[in-house]
Amino acid sequence: MIDVLVIGSGPAGYTAAIYAARAGRKVVLLTGTQQGGQLIITSFIENYPGFADPISGPELMEKMRLQSEKVGVDIVYDVINRVDFSQRPFKCFGESAVYESKAVIIATGANAKWLGLDSETKYVGRGVSACATCDGFFFRNKEVAVIGGGNTAVEEALYLTNFAQHVTLIHRRDTLRAERIMQQRLFVNEKIKILWNTEVRDIIGNDEKVTGLSLQNTQTNEMSEMPVDGVFVAIGHQPATSIFVGQLKTDDSGYIIKDSLSSKTSVEGVFVAGDVCNPTYRQAVVSAGQGCIAGIDADKFLSINN
Numbered sequence: 001m002i003d004v005l006v007i008g009s010g011p012a013g014y015t016a017a018i019y020a021a022r023a024g025r026k027v028v029l030l031t032g033t034q035q036g037g038q039l040i041i042t043s044f045i046e047n048y049p050g051f052a053d054p055i056s057g058p059e060l061m062e063k064m065r066l067q068s069e070k071v072g073v074d075i076v077y078d079v080i081n082r083v084d085f086s087q088r089p090f091k092c093f094g095e096s097a098v099y100e101s102k103a104v105i106i107a108t109g110a111n112a113k114w115l116g117l118d119s120e121t122k123y124v125g126r127g128v129s130a131c132a133t134c135d136g137f138f139f140r141n142k143e144v145a146v147i148g149g150g151n152t153a154v155e156e157a158l159y160l161t162n163f164a165q166h167v168t169l170i171h172r173r174d175t176l177r178a179e180r181i182m183q184q185r186l187f188v189n190e191k192i193k194i195l196w197n198t199e200v201r202d203i204i205g206n207d208e209k210v211t212g213l214s215l216q217n218t219q220t221n222e223m224s225e226m227p228v229d230g231v232f233v234a235i236g237h238q239p240a241t242s243i244f245v246g247q248l249k250t251d252d253s254g255y256i257i258k259d260s261l262s263s264k265t266s267v268e269g270v271f272v273a274g275d276v277c278n279p280t281y282r283q284a285v286v287s288a289g290q291g292c293i294a295g296i297d298a299d300k301f302l303s304i305n306n
Contacts, residue, residue: 002028004298008107010037011284012274012291014064016105017073019295028074036061085247085267103269103298108240110275119203127210128231132156139230141165148234154178156234161191170195239276263294
C-alpha cells in the first residue's frame with residue numbers, strides 16, 4: 001500500500017514527493033510521458049532561485065529527480081489512463097500496473113497549445129517559446145513576434161517590451177479577444193505593432209536559430225516574410241486533466257479547482273499542485289512552492305486519517 005501517490009514529474013511533482021517522503025511516508029511518483037514536465041523543452045533558466053549561472057531545464061529536472069530518489073521516493077516510469085477516487089484506497093490505473101494509495105497528489109501540469117508546424121518543433125528553445133516570462137530576457141534588443149489574440153498574447157507582448165527592441169503581435173482576425181483594458185495598454189505602446197488578419201505559415205531558420213516568419217494574409221491570401229529573432233506562441237494552454245473528468249471539480253477551462261489556502265481538491269485525500277490548477281503564473285518556482293504545500297497537506301491528512 002502506497003501512502004502518497006504523486007502523478008507528474010515536473011517541479012510540483014518532485015517537490016511534493018520530496019516533502020512527503022521526508023515526512024516518513026512511502027511515496028511513489030509516476031513520471032508520465034514527459035519526465036521533467038515542460039521544463040524539459042526549456043533551454044536555459046535564469047530565474048530559479050539558487051543558481052547564479054543559467055541552468056538548462058533538463059539539468060534542473062535531473063537534479064530534482066536525484067534529490068527525490070535520495071530521500072526515498074520510488075520513481076516509476078508509467079502513465080495513468082484512468083483513476084477511481086470514489087473510495088479509499090484510491091486506485092490509479094497505469095499502463096504497467098494498478099496503483100492503490102491512501103492519498104494522491106496531482107501534478108500533471110498544463111501543455112502549451114502550439115501551431116502544429118514542423119519548424120515550430122524544430123526551433124523550440126532556439127527562438128521559439130511559449131513563455132515570455134521564462135525566455136524574454138534572452139531577446140534583449142531583438143525583434144520578436146507574439147502569436148495570438150487573447151489575454152495571454154497581449155500580456156506576453158507587453159512584457160516583452162521590457163527587453164525586445166520591437167514586438168509584433170500577429171493575429172488571424174481583425175479584433176482581439178483580450179480584455180479591453182489590456183487592449184488599451186497594447187495600443188498605446190509604441191514598441192508594439194499589430195499585424196491583423198495574418199497567420200503564420202512557417203517559421204524560418206538557419207538550422208541553428210529562428211531568423212524569420214512566413215506569413216499569409218487571411219483576407220487576400222497574400223504571402224510575405226518577416227525577419228524576427230524570436231517567436232512567442234501565445235494561443236493558450238491545455239491542462240492535463242482529461243483522466244480526472246467526473247472525479248474532481250474543474251473550472252470551465254479544465255483546470256482542477258482547489259481550496260484557496262491549501263492544495264485540497266473536491267475529494268478528501270486528493271491534492272493538487274502546479275500548472276494543472278494554476279493558469280495564471282506558470283512558473284517553475286511557483287509550481288515547486290505549491291508542491292511543497294501539497295506534500296505537507298498530504299502528510300497532515302494521513303496523520304489524521306491513517
